[in-house]
Amino acid sequence: MEVATTTASTGGTVENDSNQQTAPSSIPWPPIIVAGSVLVGLLLAYIAPLPWPDADGALRGLGGLIVLAALGIDLWGYRTFRPHQTTLRPDRAASALVTAGPFRYSRNPFYVGNVMLVVGLGLAFANWWLVLLGPVALVLMDRLAARPEEKHLEDAFGAEYLAYKARVGRWL
Template structure:
């Protein structure tokens, strides 16, 4: 493996990507509003609240699992152990999945449909900018163990 693959991300991009997605959604709603009926807004608020709660629980669970595995939470630091327990049994990227669910949940609570669009775009951008690079890093660090893990665990859900 070459040195490029041995390095994780140079900068922790995903939080910035999702922050930009939220900012873009609010700007889009301000300039190109999508009308949403207030009549049943409690349903959207309840669904959004549930998504945000799931996202927070998923993120905290994933971070706790990484700490229990004695590896880094930061995507720009080298991993010392491969986490395959906790939420990592179901998805290889539970923290990014949590960010995506939170962004969509905020959109539902705020009645901003653009958040659903930008959450999807942010997930795609995160896959291209962060996940591919992180997977190369993990492959170079853990080899066949990471390949085996990937074959049995979905990237997102």
């Protein structure tokens, strides 16, 4: 994911002047991980369904709330990126460093939202496989998307990114 935004210290925008910047990855891993987790979870639920003990539907309701929260995080992140005219695509180079909005709390709010979506869908649709695949999606997001992106941002924004990284956790 590209990151672009206002820095907390100056209120200005930190932009990457290099047009030659390479993307953190040539593959947009996050949507592939989410779609793959959902497809695998649906397939496993069909082949080997796991019993669902939630007779009163409380877990399903919780799942619905988690899905709404995940979508809210994504919308908030999108709205934070939009004024800076940076792409959300994780296979493109960052043009600015975003530290406002949900990025004040997590360096990877979109990825947090993505994993919440997988788990929330599992709870909402009574699919334990999706719930179990949530941690797998998190590890894959970390290894395939977040870590390469951090290296990219460090190369692109240097001290500004390192200061941001010291203030804000990778996930929460």
